[in-house]
Amino acid sequence: APRRFAIANQKGGVGKTTTAINLATALAAQSPPVLLVDMDPQANATTGLGVSPGGAAVYEVLLGLADARDAVRSCEVPGLQVLPAGADLAAAELELAEVERRAHRLHDVLAEFASADEGGARWSYVLIDCPPALGLLTLNALVAADAVLAPMQAEYFALEGLSRLMKTVASVRERFNSALRIDGILLTMVDRRNRLSEQVIEDLRAHFPRLVYPTVIPRNVRLAEAPSHGLPALLYDTNCAGSRAYIALTRHLLARDGGL
Amino acid sequence: APRRFAIANQKGGVGKTTTAINLATALAAQSPPVLLVDMDPQANATTGLGVSPGGAAVYEVLLGLADARDAVRSCEVPGLQVLPAGADLAAAELELAEVERRAHRLHDVLAEFASADEGGARWSYVLIDCPPALGLLTLNALVAADAVLAPMQAEYFALEGLSRLMKTVASVRERFNSALRIDGILLTMVDRRNRLSEQVIEDLRAHFPRLVYPTVIPRNVRLAEAPSHGLPALLYDTNCAGSRAYIALTRHLLARDGGL
Numbered sequence: 265a266p267r268r269f270a271i272a273n274q275k276g277g278v279g280k281t282t283t284a285i286n287l288a289t290a291l292a293a294q295s296p297p298v299l300l301v302d303m304d305p306q307a308n309a310t311t312g313l314g315v316s317p318g319g320a321a322v323y324e325v326l327l328g329l330a331d332a333r334d335a336v337r338s339c340e341v342p343g344l345q346v347l348p349a350g351a352d353l354a355a356a357e358l359e360l361a362e363v364e365r366r367a368h369r370l371h372d373v374l375a376e377f378a379s380a381d382e383g384g385a386r387w388s389y390v391l392i393d394c395p396p397a398l399g400l401l402t403l404n405a406l407v408a409a410d411a412v413l414a415p416m417q418a419e420y421f422a423l424e425g426l427s428r429l430m431k432t433v434a435s436v437r438e439r440f441n442s443a444l445r446i447d448g449i450l451l452t453m454v455d456r457r458n459r460l461s462e463q464v465i466e467d468l469r470a471h472f473p474r475l476v477y478p479t480v481i482p483r484n485v486r487l488a489e490a491p492s493h494g495l496p497a498l499l500y501d502t503n504c505a506g507s508r509a510y511i512a513l514t515r516h517l518l519a520r521d522g523g524l
Numbered sequence: 525a526p527r528r529f530a531i532a533n534q535k536g537g538v539g540k541t542t543t544a545i546n547l548a549t550a551l552a553a554q555s556p557p558v559l560l561v562d563m564d565p566q567a568n569a570t571t572g573l574g575v576s577p578g579g580a581a582v583y584e585v586l587l588g589l590a591d592a593r594d595a596v597r598s599c600e601v602p603g604l605q606v607l608p609a610g611a612d613l614a615a616a617e618l619e620l621a622e623v624e625r626r627a628h629r630l631h632d633v634l635a636e637f638a639s640a641d642e643g644g645a646r647w648s649y650v651l652i653d654c655p656p657a658l659g660l661l662t663l664n665a666l667v668a669a670d671a672v673l674a675p676m677q678a679e680y681f682a683l684e685g686l687s688r689l690m691k692t693v694a695s696v697r698e699r700f701n702s703a704l705r706i707d708g709i710l711l712t713m714v715d716r717r718n719r720l721s722e723q724v725i726e727d728l729r730a731h732f733p734r735l736v737y738p739t740v741i742p743r744n745v746r747l748a749e750a751p752s753h754g755l756p757a758l759l760y761d762t763n764c765a766g767s768r769a770y771i772a773l774t775r776h777l778l779a780r781d782g783g784l
């Protein structure tokens with residue numbers, strides 16, 4: 265069963281960060297401890313969980329300038345820790361290009377984190393939030409992960425991007441990480457009243473019957489409000505449609521992997 | 525009056541491509557000829573206008589392997605030409621890093637295109653669609669443009685991204701392109717029924733009174749359906765709320781710049 269998920273899709277604004285935040289929160293509630301790694305220079309997962317910027321972050325850790333143990337931060341969610349991003353993570357992508365094992369830096373950091381962990385706090389799950397790009401930061405996530413969870417909107421441009429994402433995963437599997445696979449496609453921001461989404465969902469379920477998660481995340485403004493309070497929707501409004509959908513997704517994953 | 529606009533925002537999925545396609549279409553109807561340059565490896569603007577992939581594209585042109593005149597393509601919109609992207613544009617970003625005047629390649633290509641144009645078809649407008657990143661491809665767009673049009677969603681993460689975009693524009697103005705400024709912020713996918721958007725729009729208009737365009741683009745599924753037909757919304761459904769909003773924006777720009 266996959267334990268390290270890259271939340272990835274090069275298409276922008278498909279709900280990667282919202283999924284990383286809320287899935288990490290629900291997993292931490294059921295199966296702590298969970299680590300969320302923010303690999304995006306936008307640092308949305310970091311601020312969305314109320315983690316204040318400053319101090320060692322994923323940039324320093326990837327470049328070997330700080331220890332992951334010193335960079336990891338707690339947040340409002342018990343059992344959830346965050347390896348935060350900062351804006352200088354954009355510079356990291358250029359500097360990383362010069363470093364040895366540049367595609368494996370996150371993989372090596374996580375391996376060393378786990379092995380050195382005398383506190384016995386081995387992560388049940390690691391979720392890695394990726395930027396909307398297939399550059400070196402996303403590559404590090406794909407090499408460190410055992411599976412990709414790909415959020416996507418039920419719209420045309422997102423559909424076009426899917427095949428490119430799948431090619432990238434296949435190529436990473438061949439060249440760097442033979443364990444990598446797509447665990448599933450998560451349909452997000454779904455507005456069931458519109459015919460375009462229904463059509464796209466139908467197409468996807470027809471082409472990839474085993475890949476599309478049975479749970480879809482509805483469009484729900486509460487999910488967009490929560491980050492302005494530095495809280496996951498699951499704490500901001502536990503009973504909203506968005507929160508309930510992420511809880512359902514978590515139950516599906518845990519039950520499927522025998523965790524419940 | 526700005527003639528070359530970079531449609532830019534590092535935040536993903538805020539409507540850059542939808543704006544590039546529909547604004548280019550409306551401008552081509554009122555003030556042809558217009559050139560749309562697709563600087564995004566996702567090539568959404570290219571496919572959204574029904575331009576088939578294959579043949580010389582922006583990648584070859586930026587690396588000096590092909591002439592812009594051979595790469596430019598027409599589409600369903602009279603008076604609108606497209607300099608298309610292809611997936612190998614992702615490779616371009618790495619190769620461009622090695623090239624002389626690497627931040628100026630698009631600028632130099634457009635300058636040479638204009639000067640060599642004996643057909644007298646000097647562009648009234650050039651719109652450049654950018655990827656969701658502040659890397660070398662977006663930098664080329666910012667150096668080639670005289671202004672940035674920044675689409676953004678009326679949501680929290682987009683608000684956070686705005687200051688970073690403004691810092692980037694200021695830094696490009698200082699280092700590479702003293703003419704560059706933000707022409708305006710275009711609120712997109714606005715759902716007026718939700719309080720979060722009203723709040724964000726109010727904040728923005730208070731902080732940046734002269735920057736937020738009076739026109740906002742409403743959330744309208746017709747805008748998301750159009751690209752699956754290879755048509756801009758303006759041809760697919762001329763009277764839908766989304767098309768009317770892009771026409772209103774175009775009138776505002778042309779009237780403001782004395783073009784009408």
Ligand SMILES: Nc1ncnc2c1ncn2[C@@H]1O[C@H](COP(=O)(O)OP(=O)(O)OP(=O)(O)O)[C@@H](O)[C@H]1O
Pocket residue numbers: 275276277278279280281282283304308394395396452453454481482483484485486487488489491506534535536537656677679680681682
């Ligand atoms: N189900 C949903 N309903 C309503 N709004 C949502 C939903 N999921 C995400 N959002 C909002 O939509 C916007 C885009 O989502 P998000 O930032 O999570 O996407 P992303 O894929 O991480 O974007 P990027 O590509 O920029 O990293 C955000 O403002 C977010 O709050």
Ligand SMILES: Nc1ncnc2c1ncn2[C@@H]1O[C@H](COP(=O)(O)OP(=O)(O)OP(=O)(O)O)[C@@H](O)[C@H]1O
Pocket residue numbers: 274275276277396417419420421422535536537538539540541542543564568654655656712713714741742743744745746747748749751766
């Ligand atoms: N006003 C709107 N109403 C409804 N859907 C929209 C609207 N504008 C854009 N869309 C849809 O939302 C999605 C994101 O828009 P678009 O691709 O234009 O954003 P983008 O900023 O170019 O994304 P990226 O960062 O990936 O380049 C697309 O599926 C698009 O068709």
Ligand SMILES: [Mg+2]
Pocket residue numbers: 280281282304308394395
């Ligand atoms: Mg994100």
Ligand SMILES: [Mg+2]
Pocket residue numbers: 540541542564568654655
């Ligand atoms: Mg785009």
